Amino acid sequence: MNTPVPGSQYKVIGTRPIRHDGMDKVTGKAKYGADVKFSKMLYGRVLRSPHAHARIVSIDTSEAESHPGVFAVITTSDMPDLVDKMADLGEGVVNMAHLGDNVLAREKVLYKGQAVAAVAASDVHVAAEAIAKIKVEYEPLPAVTWVLDAMREDAPLLHDNVFTDDMGKKSDKPSNVDKEIHFLKGDAEEGFAAADVVVEREFKTATVHQGYIEPHVATADWNEDGNLTVWTSTQGSFACRAQVAEILQIPISKVKVVPCEIGGGFGGKITVYLQPVAALLSKKSGRPVQLTMQRDEVFEGTGPTPGSFMRVKLGATKEGKLTAGEAWIAFDAGAFPGGPIGPACMCVFSCYDFEHAKVDGYNVVLNKPKTQAYRAPGSTHAALACETVLDELAEKLEIDPLELRLKNAATEGTRRVDGPVYPRIGCVEVLQAAQASDHWNSPLEGPNRGRGVALGFWFNCGLKSSASAHVNPDGTVTLTEGSTDIGGSRASIAMQLAETLGITAEEVHPQVVDTDSVGYTDVTGGSRVTFATGLAAYKVGLDIEGQMTSRAAELWDCSPENVRVESGVYSHNGDSLTFAELAEKLHATGEAVVGRATVAPDGATNGFGAHLVDVEVDPDTGKTTILRYTVIQDAGKAIHPSYVEGQMQGGAVQGIGWALNEEYFFDDQGQMKNASFLDYRIPTFLDVPMIDTIIVEVPNPDHPYGVRGVGETPIVPPPAAIAIAIHNAVGVRMTELPMSPPKLWKAISDQS
Amino acid sequence: MGGLTTLSGFEYVAPTDLTAAATALRDAGGRACVLAGGTDILVQLREGMRSADLVIDVKKIPELLQLEYAPDSGLCLGAATPCYQIYTTADVVNAYPALVDATRIIGGWQIQSRASVGGNLCNSSPAADSIPPLLVHQAVCHLAGPEGRRSIPVSDFCTAPGKNSLQPGELLATLTLPPQPANAGSAYQRFIPRNEMDIAVASAASWIELDDSRNAIKSARIALGAVAPTPVLAEEASQFLVGKAPTEENFSEAGVLARQVASPIDDMRGTVEFRVHLAGVLTQRTLALAHQRVQDS
Structure with a gap:
């Protein structure tokens, strides 16, 4: 058997074939959620709260219901009562009442943009007219949108049934702080006492959105027999199925979710918004119903990543050995409990090996949209704080910043502050590659220019994946999987199957199918798909190869153990058949060959990345121009290097936007003033240079091809690297995101 | 909502x-x-x-689609003439560089092939890119109504954000820009946080005319955008420059004076303090660029 060994010469892995879904995507034929069309389909619209915090006194839908062309109007009263219902949706137990309230508000609205009611009508314009005829009486309540304000004793309380969970202990009175996290390693006080230099700083970051280009969309068809089908843009068809079934309180087997092509998610398309609403409208109208969000609804009604307040302190000896670290982190969760405070606390010191650390985290509900995952959730915030403080230490110690990081880099055996001990990781190799890079070794000259370097970490997870494949008579293999393809994963999964079988990438036809057509598969998230679904594809390959070997043995009347398989050629005693030749004989000689596998690999695949950035600041306007940018990252093994590079570049660009301009801009009533791509400024092509990439390959010992996750790590270092570069350009330490022109100009002018 | x-x-x-x-x-x-x-x-x-x-x-009305230029009579621009025609006409590029600067940055190519300077003016946004250049080039608005025609200077056109002096039934027919004297140059710049797809946080257009020796400023006009309810002329700053040498120090001083007419608002695009500061910076920079253009001509 051709069990591949990491480091060996691969035939398919590491090459750059054209992606299987490429032609449909570049010609516009690929079917996205909004391309779904059915005869008699209705179009819906959602009525949203104009208040950041208010009690719903009454809702009168009568005028909307009698509006010509309207087929159904729903409010929360059409939803099952979810009070006190808890459900495990694959990523821990969720309070269903909160999830349901976020889909359609019940008693209170907790943020501007929260859905309150919905209409299905003959066309979208009629639906919009009808929505305007729904009368909602609100009793406005005081709102709070800044995390430290929401933690105060006298802050408006959002929920009377949310109690602080302090490492498992519940508080006795309701609180906006839904969770506390406390990690301790060694004795921080002792560690700081041993330090020659200590740096401590406070940081603030604004709420930012994933900014996926495709808005949320869902089409539902609830049949008279009780079977519900949902076509949607989602990162996880099974996660969507579980949420829809729980919210609607129907058996999971009654729901089929068909994942469409997806125009970006970055963590924001895991939670359901429109899907249960479309389902209820379909049930009430008896027709398929499609709901699509406008951009302002995406900003105001879906989950961004938290705004934060952080304080980080690091101590080091004169020689540059870190002695202790302390972090105090408060994240806003948005309107309901949950959020990435846990990962933030785990990630803040995750790149370094030092003995004493203390981390305290607080998760706080307030009157903003419920936050959701965003690419390495929590780690970007944490890296801004830790890396900036570390850079200041390097400055004070007069040690090269890469040297300081190398002196303290986490390696195999390092224990993270939250407990886990690292297996083989590539942190040191990444730093060494940065040190050896052309970028680091090229001088940067000119006024108001500076270079920054920062390091970042993300866990990358495994979770569950299933796949199957069947061999076609022409020697190709059709691969069926359940991981919606956001970043080129069809190609990277198909390539792993091709490598395993000794056939070409083009000879594998991957397809992403609905929840009735493949075994359970977790979300496309956690940078897990190329690792875990790829592992499933590898095991499918072994299964097929075993069956093919048996069939060859039957043909040659020998024992399967005596059939030799090498690079897709089956041979025995002078006889030999290629995979395709053997495939052609399958039908005539017996049953079809179908391979299957389902996996739940343990542990993390730990990704480290270092980013180098050169900036030029215009001190008169506070505008920062990115002159040069290099991403260095450990991919374990890059299956399709182009898509690994694409992830590295995409993460960097999102991080640049977060660093420089992106923010939810609220007025004093908790109203977002910039819910459009005009004033919520993600970078355009003219705002970023070509992002250079250096792929480091330290194979992951827990994957047959050495794969590590790559998708999330690259968003972690950019804000820190840019803040450091700005400091080196104009001398100011920026500790608040975004480092937008008005803020940077103010900091520069206050300094001089 | x-x-x-x-x-x-x-x-x-x-x-x-x-x-x-x-x-x-x-x-x-x-x-x-x-x-x-x-x-x-x-x-x-x-x-x-x-x-x-x-x-x-109004795009079927020939008068509104014209672009006529002659050195001795100046430019006559139809109200619906698309922006791209301005920056692709060499004589206009030479004579009215500030207007050309503006039309090159209003939207992308697709927008520029539809959008018109006349439309930009009638929309009357305080942040409109083409209005400060029209102000410094002393454009005249020719209006047509059911009762006949009248002409007003562009400085009298905008009255408030989104509001202008068009009367009911009246529409903008053409804009005329007077011919340019020798030794004159102009420039327009806006500040935006990104490099595209943005609306001016503040903007400035400057026009200067040097004497024949090119060592002294004969005449100057400065206009600011996005820092007041309408685009505004900075009269005092303009007057200050008359008779002065075209130096960085004088341009900087003019920038300081120009800030006095800025009365911006705080919003998601910028603070009052930042916008007032930018008004000065952009005044100085556009004066320097306008001067450079005279030197290069």
Whole structure:
């Protein structure tokens, strides 16, 4: 058997074939959620709260219901009562009442943009007219949108049934702080006492959105027999199925979710918004119903990543050995409990090996949209704080910043502050590659220019994946999987199957199918798909190869153990058949060959990345121009290097936007003033240079091809690297995101 | 409110002469809007910021699509002439560089092939890119109404954000820009946080005329955008430069003086303090660029 060994010469892995879904995507034929069309389909619209915090006194839908062309109007009263219902949706137990309230508000609205009611009508314009005829009486309540304000004793309380969970202990009175996290390693006080230099700083970051280009969309068809089908843009068809079934309180087997092509998610398309609403409208109208969000609804009604307040302190000896670290982190969760405070606390010191650390985290509900995952959730915030403080230490110690990081880099055996001990990781190799890079070794000259370097970490997870494949008579293999393809994963999964079988990438036809057509598969998230679904594809390959070997043995009347398989050629005693030749004989000689596998690999695949950035600041306007940018990252093994590079570049660009301009801009009533791509400024092509990439390959010992996750790590270092570069350009330490022109100009002018 | 965007039905007419257009506009009694490139109007109609029962397309009226230039009479620009025609006409590029700067940065190529300077003016945004250049080039607005025609200086056109001195039934027909003297140059710049797809946080246009020795400023005009309810001329700063040498110090001093006419608001695009500061910076920079252009000519 051709069990591949990491480091060996691969035939398919590491090459750059054209992606299987490429032609449909570049010609516009690929079917996205909004391309779904059915005869008699209705179009819906959602009525949203104009208040950041208010009690719903009454809702009168009568005028909307009698509006010509309207087929159904729903409010929360059409939803099952979810009070006190808890459900495990694959990523821990969720309070269903909160999830349901976020889909359609019940008693209170907790943020501007929260859905309150919905209409299905003959066309979208009629639906919009009808929505305007729904009368909602609100009793406005005081709102709070800044995390430290929401933690105060006298802050408006959002929920009377949310109690602080302090490492498992519940508080006795309701609180906006839904969770506390406390990690301790060694004795921080002792560690700081041993330090020659200590740096401590406070940081603030604004709420930012994933900014996926495709808005949320869902089409539902609830049949008279009780079977519900949902076509949607989602990162996880099974996660969507579980949420829809729980919210609607129907058996999971009654729901089929068909994942469409997806125009970006970055963590924001895991939670359901429109899907249960479309389902209820379909049930009430008896027709398929499609709901699509406008951009302002995406900003105001879906989950961004938290705004934060952080304080980080690091101590080091004169020689540059870190002695202790302390972090105090408060994240806003948005309107309901949950959020990435846990990962933030785990990630803040995750790149370094030092003995004493203390981390305290607080998760706080307030009157903003419920936050959701965003690419390495929590780690970007944490890296801004830790890396900036570390850079200041390097400055004070007069040690090269890469040297300081190398002196303290986490390696195999390092224990993270939250407990886990690292297996083989590539942190040191990444730093060494940065040190050896052309970028680091090229001088940067000119006024108001500076270079920054920062390091970042993300866990990358495994979770569950299933796949199957069947061999076609022409020697190709059709691969069926359940991981919606956001970043080129069809190609990277198909390539792993091709490598395993000794056939070409083009000879594998991957397809992403609905929840009735493949075994359970977790979300496309956690940078897990190329690792875990790829592992499933590898095991499918072994299964097929075993069956093919048996069939060859039957043909040659020998024992399967005596059939030799090498690079897709089956041979025995002078006889030999290629995979395709053997495939052609399958039908005539017996049953079809179908391979299957389902996996739940343990542990993390730990990704480290270092980013180098050169900036030029215009001190008169506070505008920062990115002159040069290099991403260095450990991919374990890059299956399709182009898509690994694409992830590295995409993460960097999102991080640049977060660093420089992106923010939810609220007025004093908790109203977002910039819910459009005009004033919520993600970078355009003219705002970023070509992002250079250096792929480091330290194979992951827990994957047959050495794969590590790559998708999330690259968003972690950019804000820190840019803040450091700005400091080196104009001398100011920026500790608040975004480092937008008005803020940077103010900091520069206050300094001089 | 989020997600309620819709485009209500309206009647559409495309008259071929100005009188017919003006009559239709008057007869609709405030329920009509004029469509040139449509890059503002269509967005406003769709987003519910404006509603209309009648849309009057003026792109079939030849007078409104003209672009005539002669060195001794200056530029006559139809109100619906698209931006790209301005920056692709060599004589205009040489004579009115500030206007060319503006038309090159209004939207992308697709927008520039539809959007017009006249439409930009009639939309009357405080942040409109083409208005400060029109101000420093002393453009005159030629208006047509059911009762006939009248002309007003562009400095009298805008009255408040989104408001102007067009009377009911009146529409903008053409803009004329006087011929340029020798030794004159102009420039327009805006500040935006990104490098594209943005609206000016602050902007400035400067025009200077040097004497024959080119060692002294004979005349100057400075206009600011996005720092007041309408684009404004900075008279004191302009006057300060007359007779002065075209130096960085004097341009800087003019920038300081120009800030006095800035009365901006705080919003998601910038703070009052930042915008006032930018008004000075952009004044100085556009003066220097305008001067450079004279030197290069």
